[in-house]
Amino acid sequence: MPHAEHFLVLSAILFTLGTLGVLIRRDPLIMFMSIELMLNSVNLTFVTFSRYLSSPDGQIFVFIIVTVAAAEVVVGLALIVSVFQRAQDIDVDDLDQMRG
Amino acid sequence: MQHFVWGILILPLVGFVVNSVIMRLTNRSVSWIGPGSVGLAFVCSLIGFLWLQGQSAATRHWNEVGWNWAIVTGSHEFHLKFGLLLDPLSSTMTLVITGVGFLILVYSVGYMHGEDGYRRFFAQMDLFVFTMLLLVLANNYLWLLVGWAGVGLMSYLLIGYYYQRPSAVAAARKALVMNVIGDWGIMVAIFMMFITFGAVDFDTVFGPRGAVSLPYNGQVITVMGLLLLLGGVAKSAQIPLYTWLPDAMEGPTPVSALIHAATMVTAGVYLVARSYPIYQQSPNALHTVAFIGAAGTVFAASMGLANTDIKRILAYSTMSQIAYMFVGVGVAVYSAGMFHLVEHAFFKALLFMGAGAVMHAMRDELNIQRMGGLRTKLRFTYWTFLVGVLAIIGTPGFSGFFSKEDIIGAAYARAVHGDGWLWIAWALTVIASGLTALYMFRLFFLVFHGEPRDRELYDHAHDAGWAMKTPMIILTFLSIVGGWMAFPGVYNEMEAWLLPVLHRFPVSPQSPGLEPQPFFLTSMIVTLAVTALGVLVAWQIYYRRQPSPERVGALAPAVYQVLYHKYYVDELYDLLFVRPVKFAARRLYRFFEQDVVDFTVDGVGKAVRWMSGRLRLTETGYARNYALSILLGAVILVGYYVFGGR
Numbered sequence: 001m002p003h004a005e006h007f008l009v010l011s012a013i014l015f016t017l018g019t020l021g022v023l024i025r026r027d028p029l030i031m032f033m034s035i036e037l038m039l040n041s042v043n044l045t046f047v048t049f050s051r052y053l054s055s056p057d058g059q060i061f062v063f064i065i066v067t068v069a070a071a072e073v074v075v076g077l078a079l080i081v082s083v084f085q086r087a088q089d090i091d092v093d094d095l096d097q098m099r100g
Numbered sequence: 101m102q103h104f105v106w107g108i109l110i111l112p113l114v115g116f117v118v119n120s121v122i123m124r125l126t127n128r129s130v131s132w133i134g135p136g137s138v139g140l141a142f143v144c145s146l147i148g149f150l151w152l153q154g155q156s157a158a159t160r161h162w163n164e165v166g167w168n169w170a171i172v173t174g175s176h177e178f179h180l181k182f183g184l185l186l187d188p189l190s191s192t193m194t195l196v197i198t199g200v201g202f203l204i205l206v207y208s209v210g211y212m213h214g215e216d217g218y219r220r221f222f223a224q225m226d227l228f229v230f231t232m233l234l235l236v237l238a239n240n241y242l243w244l245l246v247g248w249a250g251v252g253l254m255s256y257l258l259i260g261y262y263y264q265r266p267s268a269v270a271a272a273r274k275a276l277v278m279n280v281i282g283d284w285g286i287m288v289a290i291f292m293m294f295i296t297f298g299a300v301d302f303d304t305v306f307g308p309r310g311a312v313s314l315p316y317n318g319q320v321i322t323v324m325g326l327l328l329l330l331g332g333v334a335k336s337a338q339i340p341l342y343t344w345l346p347d348a349m350e351g352p353t354p355v356s357a358l359i360h361a362a363t364m365v366t367a368g369v370y371l372v373a374r375s376y377p378i379y380q381q382s383p384n385a386l387h388t389v390a391f392i393g394a395a396g397t398v399f400a401a402s403m404g405l406a407n408t409d410i411k412r413i414l415a416y417s418t419m420s421q422i423a424y425m426f427v428g429v430g431v432a433v434y435s436a437g438m439f440h441l442v443e444h445a446f447f448k449a450l451l452f453m454g455a456g457a458v459m460h461a462m463r464d465e466l467n468i469q470r471m472g473g474l475r476t477k478l479r480f481t482y483w484t485f486l487v488g489v490l491a492i493i494g495t496p497g498f499s500g501f502f503s504k505e506d507i508i509g510a511a512y513a514r515a516v517h518g519d520g521w522l523w524i525a526w527a528l529t530v531i532a533s534g535l536t537a538l539y540m541f542r543l544f545f546l547v548f549h550g551e552p553r554d555r556e557l558y559d560h561a562h563d564a565g566w567a568m569k570t571p572m573i574i575l576t577f578l579s580i581v582g583g584w585m586a587f588p589g590v591y592n593e594m595e596a597w598l599l600p601v602l603h604r605f606p607v608s609p610q611s612p613g614l615e616p617q618p619f620f621l622t623s624m625i626v627t628l629a630v631t632a633l634g635v636l637v638a639w640q641i642y643y644r645r646q647p648s649p650e651r652v653g654a655l656a657p658a659v660y661q662v663l664y665h666k667y668y669v670d671e672l673y674d675l676l677f678v679r680p681v682k683f684a685a686r687r688l689y690r691f692f693e694q695d696v697v698d699f700t701v702d703g704v705g706k707a708v709r710w711m712s713g714r715l716r717l718t719e720t721g722y723a724r725n726y727a728l729s730i731l732l733g734a735v736i737l738v739g740y741y742v743f744g745g746r
Binding site: 019022023024031092093095096097098099 | 719720721727728731
């Protein structure tokens with residue numbers, strides 16, 4: 001019988017992996033996937049607490065997050081396509097116009 | 101009816117607002133709105149005047165309170181109201197300002213035709229009329245000062261009308277600085293009134309608990325009178341603050357006629373007449389007024405003798421005539437000063453219009469040495485100018501005769517009645533009337549008689565158009581009949597008209613009496629003889645040229661040089677005030693501005709630049725660096741809530 005700790009540890013591992021992906025990878029698509037991974041690890045935490053505290057609140061949050069994530073995917077993909085069209089390249093380190 | 105007093109004040113303001121705000125106004129509309137608003141204000145002034153005429157002497161004033169401007173509560177309870185006072189004194193002033201102002205604005209339509217900034221000119225002239233009316237209609241000293249400073253500002257703007265000309269800008273600056281010295285005097289006088297009387301409105305300051313309650317000829321009242329006089333001296337171009345007036349002739353001629361001859365420069369006379377309870381309480385201050393005036397009559401007239409600039413000669417004559425008014429109010433015959441103020445507005449405006457017509461004909465030439473013989477070319481200007489000259493020198497029958505005789509006679513009467521010092525004042529005014537005849541006829545003969553000295557200018561000369569001629573005709577008429585409201589020793593309507601003002605407030609029994617002064621034929625005969633002598637000398641030298649002006653000048657070259665250089669007063673002021681200030685300013689620039697202020701300001705700038713240079717290293721432009729800093733921030737926040745506070 002798995003305990004809450006198992007789910008939470010799994011969630012933490014997923015979140016760390018996602019963070020590392022964002023920080024280390026230079027391919028915007030992979031970074032994007034990593035961000036989704038972070039979001040879903042948080043969703044897992046919400047669901048876990050919802051289940052173990054017998055409260056529906058966490059699940060409602062999850063629905064909202066999934067909805068927002070769907071919208072965010074649309075915007076993010078559009079940005080990536082736009083960047084690709086302008087730079088003919090998808091290395092985020094080339095996008096350093098903001099350097100001071 | 102009395103509420104029309106608001107119309108007097110507001111109509112010129114409306115004219116200013118319309119002229120300055122509506123950008124797409126054509127010059128044609130400006131020519132209607134500019135003079136029209138002042139003309140309507142004249143109608144309102146006339147209604148106010150007629151209303152006052154209908155009142156009995158005891159109730160011949162209207163104190164129209166507008167609203168509370170400032171209320172101070174506490175131990176020094178203080179209410180300052182904005183209100184207008186219509187009485188014979190302010191009514192006389194409004195009639196002159198709006199009446200002569202209207203004529204001069206009509207004249208300007210012709211004179212300023214085709215000038216750049218036509219709309220600006222009329223907007224500023226309207227605003228000038230408004231501030232001048234505020235000055236004379238205010239029922240307390242604070243609002244009087246607002247108008248006072250306002251006319252100073254408009255004078256500054258209009259002297260500097262040709263702002264591309266450095267000399268005009270310098271003249272405007274000079275006028276402003278000298279006027280502000282006077283404004284300061286009035287301001288301090290107002291502070292003193294507030295401390296001693298706890299109020300600044302005329303009713304309280306002049307009332308039983310005002311000026312008359314202070315010790316007769318005491319220090320406080322004398323200082324108050326002298327401070328007010330400082331304002332009057334600066335505004336009316338009297339000794340020692342007069343050097344701005346000749347330079348002010350850099351402005352367009354209608355400006356010289358309206359501001360620097362007919363209205364603004366006579367404000368000092370109005371101020372002394374208005375503040376008569378203060379001066380009645382302090383004979384010392386009153387004597388100062390009389391002697392500054394008496395000295396000014398001769399001093400200014402002598403400077404007019406050697407000048408060669410047509411407008412500057414008229415400026416010196418203005419200064420001299422205002423000095424006469426100062427003598428009039430200074431011998432406590434306030435109606436005489438006001439009478440001359442009104443007549444002077446007529447004939448001096450006429451003379452300036454004549455000068456403007458001459459300049460118009462001579463392509464803006466000002467030097468009378470290059471004119472001559474214009475009698476045949478400018479017939480109209482010749483005759484009107486002659487009337488103006490006859491009026492100013494006091495030819496019997498012309499307006500200046502009656503008013504000037506009123507003043508000189510008053511000084512004589514006071515001297516006879518025991519005020520011995522005033523013999524000096526009387527003698528000076530008599531000498532000045534001879535000098536006036538001399539320099540005015542010198543100007544007249546040099547411009548209109550003799551041989552043309554500049555053929556080319558002479559050939560192109562022509563009389564002005566009707567917009568300029570009509571006001572000149574009206575003023576010519578007024579310069580003759582305007583004085584007929586008084587006849588020395590027989591009747592004096594002006595005095596009778598102003599008497600209710602002088603009887604409204606209590607004065608000390610020791611003070612010089614306010615009753616009409618007796619008439620002395622001796623004074624009049626002496627004055628007329630001296631005047632005739634002046635005319636005769638001018639006729640000999642400048643018309644018959646026997647001896648010629650050059651030979652007269654060579655008789656005493658030193659005197660001529662001193663007069664020509666205006667007693668070197670400009671140079672003296674330059675040495676005493678301008679140079680030390682410039683020197684101090686240069687030192688301060690070097691040792692304070694550069695070493696202290698610039699060092700600090702530059703230092704702050706450098707420090708900020710150095711720090712931002714360090715800080716910008718964090719801005720790499722890489723998305724993951726920003727992501728990392730967000731993560732770190734999140735970790736710190738979470739760490740704080742988990743391990744630290746709550």
